[in-house]
Amino acid sequence: MQFVGSDIKTMNRFAFFCLVLILLSCTKETITNREYPRVTTMEVTNISSAQAVFHGDLFFTSVAVTDYGFVWSNNSFPEINTSPRRSLGSTTTAGPFEATIQGDLIAGKEYTVQAYAISTGFVVYGKVVKFTSQ
Amino acid sequence: MVSTSFLARVVCRISAGLLLACLLILLSPEWVHGQDFRQGYIVRNGNDTLRGLIAYRPGKKGFRECLFKSSKKEKSTRLSPDAIEAYGLTGDAEFVSATLPPDFHKQGKVFIRKLVQGPLSLYVYRGTFVVKKDTLVTLPRLKGNSIKVDGRMVYQENKRYVGLLNLQLQDCSMSANTTKYTGKELTSLVNNYNRCKGQMALIKAGNRPGTRVDFQAFGGFLQSNLTVNYLSRNTFSPSKTVFGGIGMDISSPRSNDKLFVSLEAFYVKSTYQGYYEAPYNGDQMRQDIYLNVSFLKIPLGLRFNFRGTSNTPYFRLGIAQSFILTKSDRTLQDRVASNGVVQSDELVGGYRFKNPLGVWGAVGYQKSISSRIAIFGEFRFERSNGPVGTPIQPFSHVVNYNAICGIRY
DSSP states (O other), X not given: OOOOHHHHHXXXXXXXXXXXXXXXXXXXXXXXXXXXXXXXXXXXXXXXXXXXEEEEEEEEOSSOBSEEEEEEESSXXXXXXXXXXXEOOOBSXXXXXXXXXXXXXXXXXXXXXXXXXXXXXXXXXXXXXXEEOO | OXXXXXXXXXXXXXXXXXXXXXXXXXXXXXXXXXXXXXXXXEEETTSOEEEEEEEOOOSGGGGTOEEEESSTTSOOEEEOTTTEEEEEXXXXXXXXXXXXXXXXXXXXXXXXXXXXXXXXXXXXXXXXXXXXXXXEXXXXXXXXXXXXXXXXXXXXXXXXXXXXXXXXXXXXXXXOTTOOSSHHHHHHHHHHHHHHTTOXXXXXXXXXXXXXXXXXXXXXXXXEEEEETTSOTTSEEOEEEEEEEEEEEEEETTTEEEEEEEEEEEEEEEEEEEEEEEEETTEEEEEEEEEEEEEEEEEEEEEEESSSSSSEEEEEXXXXXXXXXXXXEEEEEEEEOTTSEEEEEEEESOSEXXXXXEEEEEEEEEEESSSSOEEEEEEEEEEEEOSEEOSSOOOEEEEEEEEEEEEEO
């Protein structure tokens, strides 16, 4: 099959069009709206006998967050009123956050940590993350 | 039980759709072929030629009658072999009126298709070849039957046509012993004989290729609606994405220039995002479900052009097998208690993936932009098994709507 120059130009243009289409095909996940803030706990880093760094992500908020931070426990699921916690105050913007915990950990113990966020009428806990202090 | 009846319903609907489409093609050739008038001519009994439009009819009807009209606006006239000497499509097949030899057991005249004209002419009537020097001689079709020889069944092939051809060829010391009973080989043999007789043969067939392959590249937009049977019907919002791929259409222009076998391959990435809410042990369970799947999709089907020209509407039907290349699933789950405490969690790997198989149908329009290249636009509907299931309910299904544009060359 013999192609003339204009045919090759047409084919090249179409190949470029297809390439652009494929590059555009990346779809982004969207976060569903809730009447409370949404928070998740991430892996703990810099674990030593003296400290650990907790990480969380306040990935959605359509309401004012009156308090957010981390709660942890070494014998059960942490609970905001009874377990140790590190409050980071109030916020109205979403995004990742972290807190360094020093002196409150016992070496060799397994801990459970959860990020939390409080808004009017709701206390939201992020997923459970476990770590062992060293 | 529910899933079995659902599957049965899906299979039933798909089968009914395919059957209807096949019936439209096979049982309504008049509707499909009768409207396709092409440039041609008729030779009237006085041997005068009249140019006009002839219905393209690749099936058996072309041997029985000719549909002719002198212009597009006129009504067509049915012409029997008694009414005209011959008819033909410009640059294509020519049929002549003839009385078949007695071994056809056919009374009256019919149209036979001219393949070669010369000192020895070759014709074909509904798959049986006929040669003519002075009179028409039938070349009987290849027949095989099993006979008993010394108590054993032996397959015997009847090649009477070889002997009859050898009789016709003997004045050129040619032999048909190795010639197969095909249009291509018989045409070649008769052409060689006519050259031997010093007359360049007029080849009627062979100007159209026996097999033709057209390639295509295309891109498009896909909306994919996923329904996981276990979850409620509107759980997932449609995945909207673009895709690109390549394909080829195989046809046999000599026998039918409107029917193609299509094979394609394209890459598509679908992101299904769903929301599911249900009560759970006194709490309210809310889930954001994210399913990311990329496929290599291989559709196989038939394409039928409504017109024989390169500018034509068409439809396609077929099956599509998808192969999952990458997959991931993630569920963000909130368990909301009545006292306002929300426990969030992230679950990964809760869904099971499998390669979907489905059926599809499409309508489109093709327009040529040069002698080698045509562009096309197409709308395609596809229904298939879903790519995911849950451990509780493994069945899902997908309905896809595609808008495609591309080039064929």
